Amino acid sequence: MTAQTQDLYAPMLQQASDKKYDLIIVTGFTWSFDLDEVAKQYPTQKYMIVDVDWVPNPNVMQVTFAEHEGSFLVGVVAALKAKADGIAKPKFGFIGGIPGWVITKFEVGYVQGIKYVLPTAEVVDYYANDWGKPELAMAQAKNWFDSGIYAIFSVAGGTGNGTIVGLDRCRVGFGGGPALGGGHVSGGHADGQAQQGNRHEERNDTRRLVRRGRGRGGGEGGEGPRARRAGARTGQDRAGKAAGT
Numbered sequence: 001m002t003a004q005t006q007d008l009y010a011p012m013l014q015q016a017s018d019k020k021y022d023l024i025i026v027t028g029f030t031w032s033f034d035l036d037e038v039a040k041q042y043p044t045q046k047y048m049i050v051d052v053d054w055v056p057n058p059n060v061m062q063v064t065f066a067e068h069e070g071s072f073l074v075g076v077v078a079a080l081k082a083k084a085d086g087i088a089k090p091k092f093g094f095i096g097g098i099p100g101w102v103i104t105k106f107e108v109g110y111v112q113g114i115k116y117v118l119p120t121a122e123v124v125d126y127y128a129n130d131w132g133k134p135e136l137a138m139a140q141a142k143n144w145f146d147s148g149i150y151a152i153f154s155v156a157g158g159t160g161n162g163t164i165v166g167l168d169r170c171r172v173g174f175g176g177g178p179a180l181g182g183g184h185v186s187g188g189h190a191d192g193q194a195q196q197g198n199r200h201e202e203r204n205d206t207r208r209l210v211r212r213g214r215g216r217g218g219g220e221g222g223e224g225p226r227a228r229r230a231g232a233r234t235g236q237d238r239a240g241k242a243a244g245t
Helices: 006-018 029-041 067-084 101-117 134-146 157-169
Strands: 024-027 047-050 060-063 091-096 122-127 149-155
Touching (some): 006 024, 024 029, 029 047, 029 060, 067 091, 091 134, 134 157
Parallel strands (some): 024 047
């Protein structure tokens, strides 16, 4: 079952609970508020939620991941590739959907991985404040590439599709970061075929909204505080040589 909007979370949980499944699983921390309430209404029903550890109900199992660890490796790989390509003072970008606890772990790990290899490297971030607006990520990815950003790590659900398309249109990029807890990832070399899957493996991001509010500022995207999360997409140097993991 897929909830198109957050208003459907509680009704869908109640509907599933009425059917008395052995276990009902929801993925994404924005389900936590409604799951907490519904779980109290159905004390004998068993639930599981991913990316949450603050729902106290005894009938709810909570599963979390060390997103920052995988993202650290993404940062290391991106930085090592920049060094191998001989890029002087490379800059790196991070595109997130809506800022939140899990997204922060992704971004922090990514930044620390880069800094482990290149301590003085510059890292910038951008948050679309939405999980379903690929046009925002596409525009940001293109702008960053045009300004010299070497690599982009994107954790933004459907919005992240725009990161792929934006870099594909520049005929550059390499991907291959981990899909930890539902991050959106592409793998292989970008060649303008992302939507057809010729050289990209895409995974659906199961992450929703951070909370009932639409995230920081609730706007149509904006700069974030350089420490949050993402799925993987990287650009390449402006010389136009494709990079690969």
